[in-house]
Amino acid sequence: xxxxxxxxxxxxxxxxxxxxxxxxxxxxxxxxxxxxxxxxxxxxxxxxxxxxxxxxxxxxxxxxxxxxxxxxxxxxxxxxxxxxxxxxxxxxxxxxxxxxxxxxxxxxxxxxxxxxxxxxxxxxxxxxxxxxxxxxxxxxxxxxxxxxxxxxxxxxxxxxxxxxxxxxxxxxxxxxxxxxxxxxxxxxxxxxxxxxxxxxxxxxxxxxxxxxxxxxxxxxxxxxxxxxxxxxxxxxxxxxxxxxxxxxxxxxxxxxxxxxxxxxxxxxxxxxxxxxxxxxxxxxxxxxxxxxxxxxxxxxxxxxxxxxxxxxxxxxxxxxxxxxxxxxxxxxxxxxxxxxxxxxxxxxxxxxxxxxxxxxxxxxxxxxxxxxx
Amino acid sequence: xxxxxxxxxxxxxxxxxxxxxxxxxxxxxxxxxxxxxxxxxxxxxxxxxxxxxxxxxxxxxxxxxxxxxxxxxxxxxxxxxxxxxxxxxxxxxxxxxx
Numbered sequence: 001x002x003x004x005x006x007x008x009x010x011x012x013x014x015x016x017x018x019x020x021x022x023x024x025x026x027x028x029x030x031x032x033x034x035x036x037x038x039x040x041x042x043x044x045x046x047x048x049x050x051x052x053x054x055x056x057x058x059x060x061x062x063x064x065x066x067x068x069x070x071x072x073x074x075x076x077x078x079x080x081x082x083x084x085x086x087x088x089x090x091x092x093x094x095x096x097x098x099x100x101x102x103x104x105x106x107x108x109x110x111x112x113x114x115x116x117x118x119x120x121x122x123x124x125x126x127x128x129x130x131x132x133x134x135x136x137x138x139x140x141x142x143x144x145x146x147x148x149x150x151x152x153x154x155x156x157x158x159x160x161x162x163x164x165x166x167x168x169x170x171x172x173x174x175x176x177x178x179x180x181x182x183x184x185x186x187x188x189x190x191x192x193x194x195x196x197x198x199x200x201x202x203x204x205x206x207x208x209x210x211x212x213x214x215x216x217x218x219x220x221x222x223x224x225x226x227x228x229x230x231x232x233x234x235x236x237x238x239x240x241x242x243x244x245x246x247x248x249x250x251x252x253x254x255x256x257x258x259x260x261x262x263x264x265x266x267x268x269x270x271x272x273x274x275x276x277x278x279x280x281x282x283x284x285x286x287x288x289x290x291x292x293x294x295x296x297x298x299x300x301x302x303x304x305x306x307x308x309x310x311x312x313x314x315x316x317x318x319x320x321x322x323x324x325x326x327x328x329x330x331x332x333x334x335x336x337x338x339x340x341x342x343x344x345x346x347x348x349x350x351x352x353x354x355x356x357x358x359x360x361x362x363x364x365x366x367x368x369x370x371x372x373x
Numbered sequence: 374x375x376x377x378x379x380x381x382x383x384x385x386x387x388x389x390x391x392x393x394x395x396x397x398x399x400x401x402x403x404x405x406x407x408x409x410x411x412x413x414x415x416x417x418x419x420x421x422x423x424x425x426x427x428x429x430x431x432x433x434x435x436x437x438x439x440x441x442x443x444x445x446x447x448x449x450x451x452x453x454x455x456x457x458x459x460x461x462x463x464x465x466x467x468x469x470x471x
Contacts, residue, residue, distance in 0.1 A: 035382050059432040059466045060382060060420040076386065076416035080424050 004328050005070065005370040006336055007051065008344055009038035012362035014053060015344075016071045019357075023334050023348035026357045032074065033065065040323055040366045042108045043070075047115035048370050052077075052134055054105035054120070062104055064120075066134045077134030081105070081122055084141040090124060091153040100124045100144060107323060109164035112171060119190075121161035125152065125178045127190060140190035143176065148195065148212045155179035155215050155234075162322055163219050167226040175229065175244065180215035183231065185244050196244025200233060217260045218322045222269035230272050230298070232262040232322075237274055239299055250299025255286045261325035265350055266333045270298040273307075273327075273335060273351060275320040284317040284340075292337070294351050310354035311345065318343070323366035330371060338364025375406055376461040380433075383421070383464070387414040392461060401456040403435060404447040421464060436463040 006017040013031030032038075036055045044050040053065040053074070064077040081102045092098035103123040111117035116133040126144040128137040143149070143161070152159060163177035172189045175196070182197040200214045207213075215234035222228065231238040231247065236257050238247040251257035258279035265271035274293050278286045285291065290311040293304045318339035328334035335351050338344045342361035345354045375395045384391060395409040404427070411418045422429050427447065429435070435442040438452045438460050454460040 034385065057382060059380075059430065060386075061430060063386060063416070063420060079419045082425070 002330060003372050004330070004334060005043070005048075005372055006326070006344065006346070006357065007041040007043065007071070007366075007368040007370070008338055008361065008364060009041050009053070009323075009366035010338075010342070010362040010364050011037055014038040014041055014055075015358070015361060017344065017357050019346075021330055023328075023330075023346055024355075026346075028358055029071070032071070036060075036063070038365060039104060039106050040108050040368075042110055042368045043370045044110040044115040044118075045112050046110070048372055050110070050115040050133070052108045052110060052118050054108055056104045062102075064105070064134050078130070078136050081120070081126075081128055081137050082139070083126060083144065084139040085145075088145070089150055090159055091151055093154065097150070100126070102126075103158060106160045106162045107164055109166060112166055112168055119164050119166075119174075121164050121176065123158045123160040124154075125149075125159045125161040125181060127161055127164070127176060129190070142186070142191050143178075143184060143193045146184070146193055146195075148181070152178065152181040152212065163216070165219060165221055165229075168223040169226055173226070173243075175219055175221070177216040177219050177231075179217065180213060180234070182212045182214040183216050183219060183229075183244055196240070197247070198245060199240070199247030199249075200231075200238065201236070201249075202234065218262050220262045220264050220272070222264040222266075225269050228269070228298070230262050230264060232259045232274055234258065234279075237262065237299060250295070250302075252295075252299065252302030252304050254293055254304050255291075259320075260322040261320050261337060263325045263327050263335070265335075266327050266329045267331050268296065268333070268350075270300075271296045271333075271350070272298055273325065275325070275337065277319060283319050285319075288315050288317060289313045290316045290318060290339070292335070292347075292351055292354075307347070307351040307354070309352065310347075316341075321365055323368075324364050326367045326369040328369045328371045334369065336367050336369050338367045340364065374458040375401055375409070375455065376458050377406065377410055378461045378463045378465075380464060380466040382466065383417060386416050386420065388416070389414060394458075401451050402448050403442060403445065403451065403462075406451065406462055407447075432467040434465045434467060436465060 002021040008015040013034040015030035041053040051067040055063040066077040087100035089097035107121040109119040120128040165175040167173040184193040256276035292307040318341040325337040
């Protein structure tokens with residue numbers, strides 16, 4: 001019988017939530033690494049017992065953790081992230097050049113085929129790779145040394161490389177996103193990159209459709225259609241069907257086209273989910289109502305429907321951060337997300353209804369789910 | 374034997390208690406104490422000082438015999454009472470008020 005394991009990173013530790021395929025009764029395990037900021041945890045698709053976790057603290061810096069038994073026990077892995085060669089500079093908030101400095105790991109993306117290989121997206125924006133289960137890390141410098149990189153500026157959260165997608169049909173091809181540089185694609189395993197931002201418009205920039213400089217919040221793809229990507233940008237929900245060469249807006253009549261998360265139903269490649277957020281200054285859900293929006297046409301027909309059954313529809317003022325939504329591989333698809341208020345919600349029916357798994361965790365930074373047999 | 378007191382988050386990371394005991398070869402200095410600490414507890418590498426520069430992380434402080442040793446030379450001998458194990462070498466996370 002299948003079961004699911006939800007990996008939750010919070011401001012003050014990590015939690016592992018377990019259920020059978022019904023996804024109604026949950027066991028809560030944690031906190032792991034209590035007191036530490038857990039930006040991201042993710043399991044290896046090649047070996048679900050292999051988990052990686054990015055643990056950090058303003059006091060103690062970056063620590064990496066690895067589990068080989070599904071999170072029952074953990075061991076510290078390597079935490080040296082050295083930029084390759086001279087780091088160079090990017091643009092600081094005041095417009096001055098600022099040296100690239102490693103601050104923290106935002107996102108971990110294990111290889112689809114090798115449990116010992118994992119990528120790390122870090123702040124200041126760079127991509128690292130480990131092939132020894134996180135013991136050592138080497139930068140893939142092609143992205144940080146891209147000709148446009150000296151002109152990148154941080155978003156409010158920092159100059160972070162926060163999204164890494166591996167093409168399941170071609171592991172040499174990957175997509176990444178950086179706030180606020182934009183989206184990039186490699187065809188050679190990370191050696192070289194090209195910006196894929198044509199069609200994005202950011203009206204806070206002097207050149208609204210510049211090649212780089214866009215604050216991309218999150219990208220998602222369905223494994224069966226890796227040429228189709230969905231994007232939640234700072235403003236605008238976007239879609240491409242040619243691997244990022246051209247994007248078009250699909251925000252339609254969403255109550256806000258600002259948000260952080262976006263994800264794709266495992267069983268329906270055209271069914272996508274977003275959580276609109278009121279911005280720029282508020283960064284909580286509109287109208288005090290927590291609503292996930294679903295489109296069954298990949299946003300193409302402006303058929304966004306509010307999914308609110310089981311979610312608070314009054315006096316709710318939470319945010320859902322970019323890595324805090326995930327889908328499982330069951331049918332119907334389970335959808336999960338965590339909030340800044342410490343709730344983790346699950347829908348076992350593709351978003352039709354929701355129930356909290358937990359209500360009172362520390363602020364949730366990330367949610368991932370593993371479907372286990 | 375040198376005694377070192379760890380802040381709570383590093384205790385859990387190291388899998389150790391509040392105080393650990395270390396054998397330090399040669400003269401006891403901040404540098405040699407931290408080298409011995411990291412050798413005994415590899416999980417602490419990079420969390421107290423930068424792995425490359427060996428500079429103290431900004432929000433950590435070092436105390437010995439009720440004196441602030443945070444900005445002392447890393448190679449300066451620590452007080453005799455610390456070197457003899459009579460007093461601990463304290464690693465403290467900066468405390469935010471409010």
